[in-house]
Amino acid sequence: MTKETVDGAMEEQQAQSKKGLKKQQKEVEKAAKKAEKQAKLAAEQQSTEEDDFAKDRYGVLAMVQSQQKLDRTLVRVKDLTPEKADQLIWMRARVHTSRAKGKQCFLVLRQQQFNVQALVAVGDRASKQMVKFAANITKESIVDVEAAVRRVEQKIESCSQQDVELHIERIFVISQAEPRLPLQLEDAVRPDGEGEEEGRATVNQDTKLDNRVIDLRTTTSQAIFRLQSGVCQLFRDTLTQKGFVEIQTPKIISAASEGGANVFTVSYFKTSAYLAQSPQLYKQMCICADFDKVFCVGPVFRAEDSNTHRHLTEFVGLDIEMAFNYHYHEVIESITDTMVQIFKGLRDNFQTEIQTVNKQFPSEPFKFLEPTLRLEYTEALAMLHEAGVEMGDEEDLSTPNEKLLGRLVKEKYDTDFYVLDKYPLAVRPFYTMPDPNNPKYSNSYDMFMRGEEILSGAQRVHDAQLLTERAIHHQIDLEKIKAYIDSFRYGAPPHGGGGIGLERVCMLYLGLHNIRQTSMFPRDPKRLTP
């Protein structure tokens, strides 16, 4: 080795040893820290194991696989009232929030629209470790809780159960939620305005719809869909009382019922078939089959490539059809009376739900008249003309004009619900009965809620010959509707009806602005899941 290299090597060695020293030092420090940590942990663990007298009063239970039949009553959160004060009860709910404060942990336990405050405090029933466990339960986890119901002097404003709180004696996790939720429930119910003002997060609609299962847990969603269930219930009950029979119609059909443009095609063995755009044809065939008054509740499929606030590709149709004696106004009266019964039923029995929705989405209460307001098309044109809108006699109403008309009607008659009668024949489907006195008009009608259309209906053509003429006039292939026309050849009563969309009625009754809010798992041109 030359001197240089020796020097170099020496330097290297020196450098190495400097480095080495540093490295060694670091390692020593690291080891020291590790030892410290381990010692601390050990001490903690020791203390944990030492002092935990409440060990069997909390924990994560094994998955409920129906191991045993426990004869235990679980009380509902909504029944936790001062009447139950000082009782020891069991209940199951979700952990909405949990917050530790020194020797106490405050939880809010939620069950659908109801929530209650609960408390785990270090004492003779709960240990420090138990309080720590409670504070660490992830949000949305489902827990079984045994607690004493205690009265509170000051009302708990933030909970639905304001007069009591639970003092927890035992708490077990039945189903744990993952710590990172795709959205926070408080954010999902925050009104948009408030979010902007206070700089807090709100959740946009797409996120809500992508994580629908969690979004549906919010108080607002629970309220909306309970109300929707009410609408269906009231529809069925009112019509059954009026002597209507509920029918089921096929959804896989051989010909497009409303025209070929907006229909879904499905492969049907060796040929293709269509998904029904409405139960129209089958409702009418039932009338010809002597069922007299029928209704059906079922899915409707419209392949409309419209991405608007009020269109879905699949929605629930509530359809009515009935034979009448002499005038189709008998049908209008039946339908409007049904709608009024629904509105009254919602107003009288679902106020809690309506108020809950209004907290996040404020709106004016829904107003209607009895008897229902009925305007003729020509009157509507005159009202629009007075307001400066020019429209032809036989022109259909555009959406902005419909909305403007709704506003004018509201201002003049103070109602959010009305019927527009005698539409021009040119803008109605081929099976609409023309007006007997004026060939430009027809015996058809639309109904509106808050200025938006919810029902289209008419007296139907029940004469096979006239029906054929009308079909030819509309350039419809007679072969495709042969079975339909045939049903009127063997005696058919005069009849009429109409259909409403369940989601649209709910949306407009509550004054909401997007139909996806009232459809549990909405379908539109851009959404096929969940």
Next chain:
Amino acid sequence: MALRELSSLEKYLGLKKPNKYSTQGDKKVPVLQNNNGPPLVGLVTIACHLVKEAKRPELLGDSAEGRAVVQQWLEHRVTKLDGCTKEDTKTILKDLNLYLQDKVFLAGNQFTLADAFIYFGIHPLIVEMPIQEKEQYVNVTRWFDHIQHHPGLRHHLPPLVVLRNRIYTSRHH
């Protein structure tokens, strides 16, 4: 457009002989040939001249302050309102709405040239406006309806329908 306004003004003033106007420049500034002197150029200049010709000086304001305000509005019309962009319209209408909060006419307590020319200038904007917006600018709409019914004023402009009652009462929908 400016020429039609001037011809409407002539009719309003009751001037027997309509003048012949020409225009200059690509902004089509109106020009009036004068036998007595140099030609009059500009909408406001010609309008004031016509008013003097018709011996209706009150249309230019009834006091020194009134006259100043009228001139201000006429200048506003030609410089700010004509040829403004969509964003500017919103500001202009908002300011006008605020100004008209407690006034029946733009200047003083009577009809002046200011009212006429702001009415002419704003007409195309109001005609396009949906009812909801018209109700937002409630003072502008009120003043507009008042001026458009002023006898003898509205010649070349179609009347606008203004609803008597508000139909957009709440901020929802």
